[in-house]
Amino acid sequence: MRPVLAEMRIQDLGVIDEATLELHRGFTVVTGETGAGKTMVVTGLHLLSGGRGEASRVRSGKTKAVVEGRFEGLDGSPAARVATEAGAEPEDDGTLIALRSVSTDGRSRAHVGGRSVPVGVLSDLAEQLIAVHGQNDQLRLMRPAEQRGVLDRFAGADVSDVLGEYRQVREEWLAVAHELADRTRRSRELAREAEILRLGLEEITAVDPQPGEDTELVDQARRLADADQLREAATGAGYAVSGSPDGDPDAPGALGLIGEAQRRLAASEDARLRDLEPRLAEAAVLLTDVGAELTGYLDALDADPAALERVLARQAELKSLTRKYAADVDGVLAWARDAVDKLSGLDTSEEALGELAARKSALAVRLAELAARLNTARVEAAEDLAKAVTDELGGLAMGQSSVQISVRPRQAEPDDPYALEVGGQTLHAGPDGVDDVELLLVAHDGAQPLPVHKGASGGELSRVMLAIEVVLAHSDPVPTLVFDEVDAGVGGRAAVEIGRRLARLARSHQVIVVTHLAQVAAFADRHLIVDKGMQGGVTRSDVRALSDEQRVIELARMLAGMESTETGRAHAEELLSLADGEKHDWELSGRPRPRRKKRGR
Numbered sequence: 001m002r003p004v005l006a007e008m009r010i011q012d013l014g015v016i017d018e019a020t021l022e023l024h025r026g027f028t029v030v031t032g033e034t035g036a037g038k039t040m041v042v043t044g045l046h047l048l049s050g051g052r053g054e055a056s057r058v059r060s061g062k063t064k065a066v067v068e069g070r071f072e073g074l075d076g077s078p079a080a081r082v083a084t085e086a087g088a089e090p091e092d093d094g095t096l097i098a099l100r101s102v103s104t105d106g107r108s109r110a111h112v113g114g115r116s117v118p119v120g121v122l123s124d125l126a127e128q129l130i131a132v133h134g135q136n137d138q139l140r141l142m143r144p145a146e147q148r149g150v151l152d153r154f155a156g157a158d159v160s161d162v163l164g165e166y167r168q169v170r171e172e173w174l175a176v177a178h179e180l181a182d183r184t185r186r187s188r189e190l191a192r193e194a195e196i197l198r199l200g201l202e203e204i205t206a207v208d209p210q211p212g213e214d215t216e217l218v219d220q221a222r223r224l225a226d227a228d229q230l231r232e233a234a235t236g237a238g239y240a241v242s243g244s245p246d247g248d249p250d251a252p253g254a255l256g257l258i259g260e261a262q263r264r265l266a267a268s269e270d271a272r273l274r275d276l277e278p279r280l281a282e283a284a285v286l287l288t289d290v291g292a293e294l295t296g297y298l299d300a301l302d303a304d305p306a307a308l309e310r311v312l313a314r315q316a317e318l319k320s321l322t323r324k325y326a327a328d329v330d331g332v333l334a335w336a337r338d339a340v341d342k343l344s345g346l347d348t349s350e351e352a353l354g355e356l357a358a359r360k361s362a363l364a365v366r367l368a369e370l371a372a373r374l375n376t377a378r379v380e381a382a383e384d385l386a387k388a389v390t391d392e393l394g395g396l397a398m399g400q401s402s403v404q405i406s407v408r409p410r411q412a413e414p415d416d417p418y419a420l421e422v423g424g425q426t427l428h429a430g431p432d433g434v435d436d437v438e439l440l441l442v443a444h445d446g447a448q449p450l451p452v453h454k455g456a457s458g459g460e461l462s463r464v465m466l467a468i469e470v471v472l473a474h475s476d477p478v479p480t481l482v483f484d485e486v487d488a489g490v491g492g493r494a495a496v497e498i499g500r501r502l503a504r505l506a507r508s509h510q511v512i513v514v515t516h517l518a519q520v521a522a523f524a525d526r527h528l529i530v531d532k533g534m535q536g537g538v539t540r541s542d543v544r545a546l547s548d549e550q551r552v553i554e555l556a557r558m559l560a561g562m563e564s565t566e567t568g569r570a571h572a573e574e575l576l577s578l579a580d581g582e583k584h585d586w587e588l589s590g591r592p593r594p595r596r597k598k599r600g601r
Contacts, residue, residue, distance in 0.1 A: 001073040002479045003129055004510045006095065008048070009068040010543070012059040014040040015532065019543035024526035027506035030514045030543070031521050031554060032530030037541035038514050041530065042132065042484045045512075049130050050110070050123030053102035064103040071096045071129065078477075079128035086121045088113025098122060132482040133469055142453045148378075148437035151405060153472055155381035162377060166370040167431060173363040174418075180356040187353075194346040197339040200325065204336045207317050214318050214329045221311045234298050242291040255291070258284045367429060368422045374433045375422075378407045382437070385471065392467035395501065397494035398460060403467075404440040404449050439464075462490050463498070470501050473509055480510040495519035496578075503583060518558035522575040523583070527551050551576065 008021045015037040021030075032038045040057075044067040047053055058065045072095050074080040083096055090096050090113060099111040100122060110119045152159045183190065239245075243253025252260070258280050265277040318329055325335040382405035390402040412419035412428045420429035427434040440449035441456050441464065449455075456464055466483075473481055483502070490498060496519045503523035505511055515521055527546045546554055555575060556568035 002510075003071055003073045003077050003079055005069055005130065005480050005512075006072045007070040008041075008044060009066075010040065010044045011066040011068075012062040013044055013047075013065040013067065014057055014059060015541040016040045016530075017059065017540045017542070019530075019541070021528055021543050022526075022545060023510070023512060024524075025510055026525040027503050027511045027513070027523060028526045028528060029521045029524035030512070030528045030530065031516065031558060032541075033532065034516075035532065037530045037532060039484075040541070041543070042482065042514055045130065045132055045482055047100045047102065048098060048122065049126035049132065050100075050119050050121075053100070053106075053108040053119075055102065055104050055106045058102060058104050062104075064101050066099065066101045068097065068099045071098065077128065079125055082121070082124045082128060083112055086112055086117045087115045088117070089115070098125065127478075129478065130480045130482060131478040132484065144436060144438060145432070147405075147439045148432060148435065150439075150468060150472065151378055151381055151385060151407075151437050152432075154385045155377055158377045158381060159374065162370055162374050163433065166367065166374055166433060169363060169367045169370060170429060170431065173360065173367050176356060176360045176363060177417075180353065180360055183353060183356065190346045194343055197343050197346070201336055201339050201343075204321060204325070204332060207321055209318055209321060209329045209332055211330055211333060214315070214322070217311055217315050217318070221315065234294050238291060238294040238298070241287050241294065255284060255287050258287065364420060368420055371420065371422050371427070371429060371434045375407065375409065375435055378433075378435055378437065382407050388471045389464070389467045392470055392501065393463065396463040396467060396497045397492075398463055400444040401460070402442045403452075403464065404442060406436075406438045406440055406449075408436050408438075409434050410436045463494060466498060466501065470505055473505055478509075480512065481505065483511070483513045483515075485514055485516065490517065491519075496575075499523035499579065500582065503579070504586070507586070516558065518555040518572065518575060521551075521558065522555060522572075522579040527554065529554055548576075 004025050005023055006025075007023065009019070010016050010021070011018045015035075021028075021041065030038055030041050043057060047065075047067045048069045071079070074083070074090070074096055075094060080096075083090075088096065096113055097111075098113075099109075100119070101109045103109075108119055110117050110122050112121055112125065152163065239253060241254050243256045262277050262280045262284070265273050265280065268274055321332045322328060325332045386403045386405045393399070393401050393403065409422065409425060410428045410430070412426045416426075416428055418429045419426050420434065421427075422429075422434055439452045441452045441460075442449050443455055447455075452461065452464055469481075469483070495517045498517070499520040499522060502511055502513055502520065506525065513520060513524070521527060528543055529546055529550075530541055530543050532541045552569055552572045555572035556565070559568060559571055
């Protein structure tokens, strides 16, 4: 079961107070008098698809507009994965509820599966579920870039796979070309910068500073400069701890005095005094360690003036670096590391430039190959698309007309930065390839092909666009297609054919159409009408489904405003009978038109 939009609820949007649209899995049509609010149905679908929310759309006197959609059959679909990744949870019956609100202060909110989500999640969800086609889409399809996009959509993977690789290679080709041009243009400047970096590295390498060396030298210099004072202090401290080195009994030192105290306490008759003796022993051990360290310090103390000169000279060397490159030696070493990295990117030698030029050439060759493959795939797809659209026009009362799709390489202008040699021609390599695509209409046999916007009237243009949409829809994975008055400017037999095409399309897709043509509405599986009325001096619109009898009345009104005449009703009943009969025949014998098969490579 394919995913469908089963129901949509609109509240306080434009002239619509509150309405619930129950949509058919096949063909649903929405009609109503001009100004009744049919456009709000499409606006609601745009909002539900993540489109721009405008505060002006909120119903006058209300604080916000709300659109809610209920989707069925999403299990295992790409849309279900989008919803799951957003943290949405389906209802107990497996349906998924999406909601969009727009406030009068311009703020917009989105919810999917009971979870508040960014509006972009609705856009991602709608990409898998809904495609809205309106008169603006017809105008947009007149642009060459859009026509190329139509052809690429029709071609499918035959084009998209090659186009993806083409864009990747083109990006790399442009990056290399930019780097080569930049290095060549700035070669003198870069050479000077590289020379400065090299000289700095040579100077630092010659001095060979070590991490933290400047701090260590400060400590060494201080000790060497104050050696005499330090020796005197250490010697005096040693005498005080250990006594005179010549054993002078008058200068026993702290250790001698503690020893005498120990002997006196040990010889005492009082137990309390004897208990103090071990503590004096601990003090004697500590003083012995201090005396040993003072002796070691004196042995290591260097009073050599030459050593001090060497330390001061080394400090001067390091200071010459810290004045130029950083505040301390560690900063100088960091500057050196950065300089090495910069030099690797400033190589302006002939060898380096030659390597870049060779890489650019190789990428250009690969890009040209992909551009040629892209052109071939588009030319082949253009033939198939033109034939398919022409066949559709035959069923839309344009049997004498045919469509051609021109795929031409775009020649590069002088000094074009994107010029590329492809098959002996210098072409403009744009992000979508080297091709210009144009949709041409041949009005009748022997007529000159003209751009479709010049060769078609308003009604014919609508039919050409509808034919394209019908052809594309058969290869379009989006299950719900919305058409907003794409039948403008069409009437008579052509209108009946449009209804037939949309009904056939509804056999493989859910189709929702806003129309003013009775001939189109007659082919619908469900007919919704937007009614406008006055309540309390305020204009209100509602949406309701029509019964069979009510459909006859509405179709008669749409035909010529003759809903109250027998002639109008008879004409409406004839249309419904024709549509029902054809749809019944399709059910008995017809099959949905097969999707376009992927071309073998």
